[in-house]
Amino acid sequence: MEVADVTFCPQMKFNxxxxxxxxxxxxxxxxxxxxxVAIRNMxxxxxxxxxxxxxxxxxxxxxxSVLRKLKLLDLTYNSxxxxxxxxxxxxxxxxxxxxxxxxxxxxxxxxxxxxxxxxxxxxxxHNDxxxxxxxxxxxxxxxxxxxxxxxxxxxTSNGLDGLKHLQELYLDYSSIDKIFLHNVGxxxxxxxxxxxxxxxxxxxxxxGWCELSNLQELDLSENxxxxxxxxxLEDLTSIRILDLSFNQFTGSLTSSxxxxxxxxxxxxLSYNHFExxxxxxxxxxxxxxxxxxxxxxxLSDQIELQTWIPKFQLKVLxxxxxxxxxxxxxxxxxxxxxxxxxxxxxxxxxxxxxPVWLLENNTRLEVFRLINCSxxxxxxxPSYPKPHAISIxxxxxxxxxxxxxxxxxxxxxxxxxxxxxxxxxGHIPTSLGDMHSLEILDLSxxxxxxxxPKHLTIGCPLLFFFALSxxxxxxxxSFSFVNLxxxxxxxxxxxxxxxxxxxxxxxxxxxxxxxxxxNHMFGKxxxxxxxxxxxxxxxxxxxxxEGPIPIEFCTLGFLQFLDLSENxxxxxxxxxxNQLKIKHVHLxxxxxSGPMTRAFYNSSSLVTLDLSDNHLxxxxxxxxxxxxxLSILLLKSNSLEGEIPVQLCQxxxxxxLDLSENxxxGPIPPCFHEIPFxxxxxxxxxxxxxxxxxxxxxxxxxxxxxxxxxxxxxVDDSYGGISINSLDVQQKVExxxxxxxxxYKGNILDYMSGVDLSCNHLTGEIPLEMxxxxxxxxxxxxxxxxxxxxPSTFSQLKQIESxxxxxxxxxxxxxxxxxxxNMLEVFSVAYNNLSGATPDRKAQFATFEKSSYEGNPHLxxxxxxxxxxxxxxxxxxxxxxxxxIEDGSFIDMEVFYVSFLVSYIVMLLxxxxxxxxxxxxxxxxxxxxxxxxxxxxxxxxxxxxxFFCNRSM
Numbered sequence: 001m002e003v004a005d006v007t008f009c010p011q012m013k014f015n016x017x018x019x020x021x022x023x024x025x026x027x028x029x030x031x032x033x034x035x036x037v038a039i040r041n042m043x044x045x046x047x048x049x050x051x052x053x054x055x056x057x058x059x060x061x062x063x064x065s066v067l068r069k070l071k072l073l074d075l076t077y078n079s080x081x082x083x084x085x086x087x088x089x090x091x092x093x094x095x096x097x098x099x100x101x102x103x104x105x106x107x108x109x110x111x112x113x114x115x116x117x118x119x120x121x122x123x124x125x126h127n128d129x130x131x132x133x134x135x136x137x138x139x140x141x142x143x144x145x146x147x148x149x150x151x152x153x154x155x156t157s158n159g160l161d162g163l164k165h166l167q168e169l170y171l172d173y174s175s176i177d178k179i180f181l182h183n184v185g186x187x188x189x190x191x192x193x194x195x196x197x198x199x200x201x202x203x204x205x206x207x208g209w210c211e212l213s214n215l216q217e218l219d220l221s222e223n224x225x226x227x228x229x230x231x232x233l234e235d236l237t238s239i240r241i242l243d244l245s246f247n248q249f250t251g252s253l254t255s256s257x258x259x260x261x262x263x264x265x266x267x268x269l270s271y272n273h274f275e276x277x278x279x280x281x282x283x284x285x286x287x288x289x290x291x292x293x294x295x296x297x298x299l300s301d302q303i304e305l306q307t308w309i310p311k312f313q314l315k316v317l318x319x320x321x322x323x324x325x326x327x328x329x330x331x332x333x334x335x336x337x338x339x340x341x342x343x344x345x346x347x348x349x350x351x352x353x354x355p356v357w358l359l360e361n362n363t364r365l366e367v368f369r370l371i372n373c374s375x376x377x378x379x380x381x382p383s384y385p386k387p388h389a390i391s392i393x394x395x396x397x398x399x400x401x402x403x404x405x406x407x408x409x410x411x412x413x414x415x416x417x418x419x420x421x422x423x424x425x426g427h428i429p430t431s432l433g434d435m436h437s438l439e440i441l442d443l444s445x446x447x448x449x450x451x452x453p454k455h456l457t458i459g460c461p462l463l464f465f466f467a468l469s470x471x472x473x474x475x476x477x478s479f480s481f482v483n484l485x486x487x488x489x490x491x492x493x494x495x496x497x498x499x500x501x502x503x504x505x506x507x508x509x510x511x512x513x514x515x516x517x518x519n520h521m522f523g524k525x526x527x528x529x530x531x532x533x534x535x536x537x538x539x540x541x542x543x544x545x546e547g548p549i550p551i552e553f554c555t556l557g558f559l560q561f562l563d564l565s566e567n568x569x570x571x572x573x574x575x576x577x578n579q580l581k582i583k584h585v586h587l588x589x590x591x592x593s594g595p596m597t598r599a600f601y602n603s604s605s606l607v608t609l610d611l612s613d614n615h616l617x618x619x620x621x622x623x624x625x626x627x628x629x630l631s632i633l634l635l636k637s638n639s640l641e642g643e644i645p646v647q648l649c650q651x652x653x654x655x656x657l658d659l660s661e662n663x664x665x666g667p668i669p670p671c672f673h674e675i676p677f678x679x680x681x682x683x684x685x686x687x688x689x690x691x692x693x694x695x696x697x698x699x700x701x702x703x704x705x706x707x708x709x710x711x712x713x714x715v716d717d718s719y720g721g722i723s724i725n726s727l728d729v730q731q732k733v734e735x736x737x738x739x740x741x742x743x744y745k746g747n748i749l750d751y752m753s754g755v756d757l758s759c760n761h762l763t764g765e766i767p768l769e770m771x772x773x774x775x776x777x778x779x780x781x782x783x784x785x786x787x788x789x790x791p792s793t794f795s796q797l798k799q800i801e802s803x804x805x806x807x808x809x810x811x812x813x814x815x816x817x818x819x820x821x822n823m824l825e826v827f828s829v830a831y832n833n834l835s836g837a838t839p840d841r842k843a844q845f846a847t848f849e850k851s852s853y854e855g856n857p858h859l860x861x862x863x864x865x866x867x868x869x870x871x872x873x874x875x876x877x878x879x880x881x882x883x884x885i886e887d888g889s890f891i892d893m894e895v896f897y898v899s900f901l902v903s904y905i906v907m908l909l910x911x912x913x914x915x916x917x918x919x920x921x922x923x924x925x926x927x928x929x930x931x932x933x934x935x936x937x938x939x940x941x942x943x944x945x946x947f948f949c950n951r952s953m
Contacts, residue, residue, distance in 0.1 A: 044069055051076035051098075061087040072096040076123075079103055086112045098123040100145070110134040125149070125170070136162035143168040147194075151176055163187050172196040172219070182208035194219035196243075203227035210235040217241040221268065225249060233257040243268040245293065251275065252300065253282040262286050270295040276322065280310070280334045287311040295320045299349070307333070313340040320369070321348035340364065347371035347393075354399070356380040364388045372396040379403055379424060381410045391416040395442070402426030403443075408434030416440040420467065423447060428468075433459030444469040444491065451475035457484060467491040469515065474498070477516075484508055491515040493539060501526040508532075515539035517563060525564070527552045537561040541586065549574055549587075556580065563731070565589050565610065573599040573611075584608040584731055588634065596621055605629060608731060612636035612658065619643075620659075625650035631680050632733055636756070637661040644757070649674045655753040656735060659760070660780065667764035668757065668781070673772035677753040737778045737802045739826060754778025758804065762786060766805075771796045782828070783807040790829070795820045802826040806855075809833055814859075819845050831855030837868050 045067050056079040064070070070091055075084070080102045088097070092115045104127035111134025113119060119138055125147035132146065142165055151174035166187050172194050178201075184193065185208050193215060201224030210232035218236070221243045228251035229244075239261055245268045252275040253259065258267070259282045267289065269276075274297040276282075283289060289312040299322040317338070335355075341362040351373035359365060359382040366388055375397035381404050389411045400423040404410075408431030411417070415437050424446040432441070433455035439462050448471040457463070463484050469491045476499035477492065487508040493515045500523030511532050522544040529535065530552025538553075541563045548571035549564065563586040572594035573587065578601035585600070588610045595618030600606055606627050616638040624633075625647030633651070636658045643666035644659065654675050732745040736756055744752050753776045762784040771793025773779070779800060786808040794803070795817035803821075806828040813836035814829060824844045830851065835858035839845045850863040860868040 043067070046070060047072040047074075049074045050078065053077075054079055056080070058083050058087050062090065064088075065090045067091070069093055074098045075102065077101045082106065082108065085109070089113050089115050091116060092118065094119055096121040100125040100127070102127055104129050105150075107131040107133060111137045113138065139164065141166055145170040146174065147172045149174050165189055168192040170194045171198060173198075175199045178202065178205070181205055184209050185211035187212070188214065190215055191238075192217040195223070196220075197222040199223065200225060204230050204233075206230040206232050212236065214238055219243040220247070222246040227251075229256050229258065231257055234260045236261065237263065239263055240288075241266040244272065245270040247272055249274060253277065256282075259283065259285070262288070264289055266291045268293045269297060270318070272297055274298070275300045276319070278334075281308060283312070284308050284310065290314060291316040293318045294322065295345070296322070298323050310334065310337055314338055315340060316343045317341060318343070318345040319349070320345045320371075323349070336361070338362065343367040345369040346373065348373070350374050352376060354378075354380045354394075356382060359386060359389075360384075367391045369393045370397070375399055377401075379419070381407060385410050385412060387413050389414055390437075393418040394422070395419060396421040398423055400424065403429050405429045405431055408432055411435065413437050418442040419446070421445040425449070427451075428453055428456065428473075430455045432456050435460060436462070438463055439486075440465040442467040444471070446471055448473055452478060454478055460484070462486055465489045468495065469493040471495055485510075487511055489513045492519070493517040495519055497521060500524075504528055510534050513537035513539075517541040517543070519543055521545065525550055525553075525569075529553065530555045533557065535559055539563045540567070542566040545569060547571070549592075551576055553577075554580065560584065560605075561731075562586065572597070575599050575601075578602045581605045586610045586731070588612040588614070588734075590614055592616060594618075598623070600627070603627065607653075608632040608733070610634040610733065611638070612734075614638055616640055620645050620648075622647050624648060627651065629653050632656045634658045634733070634735075635662065636736075639663060641665070643667075644669055644762075646671055648672075651675060653680060655680060656733065657754070658735060658756040660736065660756045661759040664757070664760040664762060666762065668762060668767055668770070668786075670767035670769045672755070672767070673769035675773075677755075677773055677775040679751050679753070679775075735778070736780065737826075752777060753799075754780075754802075756780040757784070759783040764788075766791055766810075768793050770794070774798055777801045777823075780804045781808070785809060787811065789813070790815055790818075790834075792817050794818060797821060798823065800824055804828045806830040806832070811835065813837075814839055816840070819843055828852045829856070834859050837861040838864060 043066060046069050048067070048070060051074045054077070055075075058080060061084070070093055073088070073091065073094055073096070076098050078101075080099065082104055084099065084102070084104075085108065088094075089112055094116055095118055097116070097119060100123045104124060106129070108124070108129050108131070110122075110132060116138065118140060120140055121143040122138065122141060123143075123145040125145045127149055129146070129149040130152050132151070135141075139162055141163055144163075144166060145168075147170050151171065164187075167189055169187070169190060169192065173196065176195070176198050182205055184190070188211070190212050191214055193212070194217070196219050200220070204220075204225055204227070210230070213235060215236050216238050218239060218241070222245070224247065225244075226248040229249060234257040240263055242261070242264060249269075249272040254277055258264070262285055264286060265288050268291075270293045274294070276294050276297050276299050278299050278301060292314060293316070295318050299319065335358060339361055341358070342364060343366055344358060344362075345367070347369050348371065351370060352375065354375050354377060355370075359368065363386070365386065367390065369391075371393055372395075375394060377399065378401040379399050390413060392411065392414065393416065395418045399419065402425055403419070407429055412434060414435050416439065417432075417435070418440065420442045421444070424443070426448065427450035428443065428448060430453045432438070433453060436459060438460045441460070441463060442465065444467040448468070450473065452468070452473065452475075457478065461484060464486050466487060466489065470493065472495065473492075474496040477497050483506065485508060488510050489512060491513070494517065496519065497516065498520040500521060505526075505528055507528060509532075512534050513536060514529070515537070517539045518541060520543065521540075524547040525540070525545050527550045529538070530550060533556065535556050536558050537560065539561070542565070544567065545564070546568040549569060551574045553559070553562075554574055554576035557580070559580055560583045562582060562584070565586040566589045569587070569590040569592060571592065573592055573596065575598045577599045580603060582600075582603055583605050584607055586608070589612070591614065592611070593615040596611075596616060598621070600609065601623050604627065607629055609627075609630060609632065612634045613636065616635070618640065619642035620635070620640060622645055624645065628651070630651050631653050633648075633654065634656070637660070639662065640659075641663040644664055646669045648654070648657070649669060649671035652675065655677050731749070732743050733749060734741055734743050735752065735754060736742075737754060755773070755776060756778065758780045759782070762781070764786065765788030766781065766786055768791045770779075771791050774796055776797065777799055779797065780802070782804045783806070786805075787810060789812035790805065790810055792815040795815065797803070798821070800821055801823050803824060804826065807830070810829065810832040811834060814834060816839055819839050819842050822843055827845070827848050828851070830853060832855070834856040838853055838859060838861040841862055848863065850865075853859050853864055860866040
């Protein structure tokens with residue numbers, strides 16, 4: 001075959017491919033006008049490929065009529081509208097026509113292809129067609145592809161009986177009526193019928209479609225079918241490929257018609273409610289079965305009445321998440337006779353014992369997955385090398401002991417090894433470096449110790465995903481890993497690594513995520529990280545890094561996750577951060593200082609901003625209201641001041657707000673009720689175009705079935721089950737609630753919402769509108785200077801779990817309506833000026849102790865010891881005294897004391913004057929005094945002597 005570039009003019013370039021039987025003309029970049037002029041000299045052209053050119057104009061297409069021998073015309077990926085249909089009707093010799101991925105819409109009349117009597121293949125997929133007419137005119141049509149259109153209701157059956165030669169019909173991802181299944185049987189030559197995701201539901205009819213005796217491939221997946229399979233399914237005696245996955249079918253396979261379809265080679269039943277016998281005896285008569293996918297159904301513990309040996313040899317078996325309680329014991333007999341397995345997935349079942357014999361028996365096994373199977377015991381390996389093995393995933397089990405030292409020689413061509421979330425101990429084997437094709441290595445969440453072998457980083461040049469997080473690894477990090485050209489993800493978090501980063505290092509050019517949090521690294525943050533322009537995630541929390549945040553980090557234009565928390569960083573936050581499209585920022589628990597200035601000013605994608613526990617000063621800038629997707633704002637424990645800006649009310653996605661332990665003053669903005677505080681899934685995870693913490697995806701992928709009847713059904717995912725096309729970041733957020741600080745992460749963070757304004761200098765009354773925050777779980781306004789009454793509207797906080805109003809100057813009564821808060825677990829109004837009775841001891845309020853109310857001297861009732869009756873009596877007396885004072889009938893106490901003192905002095909002076917003036921009275925007075933003193937003396941003496949004598953006796 002010869003390829004020639006032909007240039008007709010400076011604006012036009014063609015590629016021509018010559019073979020012995022045809023001429024194929026492909027246009028890559030051209031002027032359509034010049035092409036139409038030149039086409040007259042190409043009478044022998046048989047194949048014309050005009051795809052991927054974005055052509056809109058259909059003028060001149062009639063000149064294609066000179067191409068008398070044209071058999072194939074490809075117009076894929078252009079911008080043609082319905083006008084192209086009549087313009088092609090004159091191509092009488094055409095056999096294959098593709099107009100997929102264009103702008104066809106509405107109703108299409110196939111009858112306009114009036115001269116295309118020889119047309120055999122027509123592809124109109126990926127347009128906006130809602131109806132097809134005139135099918136009878138294409139009597140020789142063998143393949144019709146209408147995938148991804150807007151077909152609504154019934155694809156008209158008028159003319160279906162005329163398509164006697166139609167062999168392949170593709171209607172996936174459209175909306176058709178189930179009546180179609182009652183009429184499709186008239187196309188007796190049909191071999192392939194795909195109705196994936198057509199919105200069909202209910203039970204399958206027992207007639208109309210089972211007459212397709214020549215049908216070899218049937219796809220009914222991703223619909224809403226339910227009930228048991230109809231008995232007429234047995235009539236599909238030629239069926240090779242059957243896909244019923246992602247429906248709601250029920251029934252046992254033992255009694256279903258599937259057991260009689262002995263021509264089956266590929267059977268897809270995943271995500272239904274089938275009952276699959278563990279013995280697999282339902283398929284004892286099958287001899288051609290190659291692929292069986294039955295994930296997310298139910299394995300039944302059917303007892304085998306007799307031992308049977310299967311006639312078929314499976315290449316693929318997937319039965320993950322089928323609820324088996326003892327798959328390993330009961331299923332092993334059937335599997336023992338399988339020797340040609342290429343891929344096995346028994347994940348999320350209770351296997352317990354590591355089935356190493358599966359690896360021994362199936363010498364060509366490529367993919368082996370036993371995730372979350374409660375495997376116990378040591379990490380077992382087969383006796384002989386398995387050069388065909390490319391992916392092994394035994395993560396999330398209870399495997400213990402060391403990784404065998406010869407693992408590299410047993411699996412020399414392995415591309416994916418995942419043994420994370422186990423109990424594996426010991427050192428990382430050096431022989432892992434002998435796996436020269438290794439792309440993914442995940443040993444995270446184990447008990448590994450020691451250092452990273454240098455041979456591992458040197459011997460695996462293709463390593464792309466490298467995870468050792470959550471182990472007991474130690475020593476200094478060898479930066480030889482930076483020579484791994486393809487390294488994209490490096491996770492070393494939660495270990496005991498020490499040392500500091502070198503000043504300069506040659507780094508992987510495609511590094512996307514770097515995690516070294518919670519280790520013992522020290523020194524300054526490496527400036528060279530700013531040159532890794534592909535970085536999307538940096539996790540360096542809980543180390544001993546110091547110094548300022550390098551401004552080079554501002555050049556990371558793709559950075560979306562940054563966690564530098566719990567270090568000793570100081571200085572101001574670089575203002576250049578406002579250029580980033582960052583989503584999650586954690587700079588908390590450092591020594592950062594100064595105002596926020598314009599940092600994050602233009603970060604319109606920001607979801608999380610945690611600057612708590614620093615030394616920030618100044619006010620919250622007004623531009624905070626422009627961060628429209630901000631969901632978490634944590635500014636706790638800084639030195640921020642001023643009033644709380646009303647711009648916060650513009651943050652309609654906000655769900656967690658913590659401004660506690662600052663110097664904020666002024667009132668609480670009443671507009672807070674405008675923030676819905678609703679649940680959002682942006683808080684706990686981050687989905688982007690690449691991976692930071694990986695997620696698992698389907699083991700298999702399938703190609704376009706219009707190209708082949710099953711030859712390409714087993715396309716292995718080259719990264720062994722780890723998706724590198726989605727970024728799933730789980731972050732941790734600390735928030736004070738229920739008198740304690742808790743770390744929220746994962747799904748629980750999605751549902752967390754609250755407001756903490758405690759420990760500030762806020763004044764004024766609590767806005768009544770705060771009662772409209774019906775979605776919040778936490779509200780803390782304690783340790784402020786708030787006054788006025790508790791709003792009765794707080795009874796509308798139906799989701800509230802913790803309400804703290806203590807240490808303020810609130811007065812009045814506690815609203816009785818608060819007993820309607822059935823979710824409330826923590827409640828405190830202590831140390832205010834509240835009065836009256838405590839709420840009734842009902843529901844949640846029956847659990848609150850006196851500490852919730854103490855420090856309010858005018859409160860009474862349980863659980864306090866003050867009796868409300870006594871308080872009422874005292875209150876009544878006080879009111880009576882007040883009324884007497886108002887009436888002038890009560891003595892002024894100051895006047896009383898002065899009058900008493902004057903009267904006493906006057907009386908005393910009068911007695912002295914009388915004794916001084918009259919000598920007789922004076923003599924009588926002194927005689928009286930002398931007699932009294934003598935009498936007291938003898939009285940005392942007599943009694944004292946009697947007491948003394950009695951004691952002596």
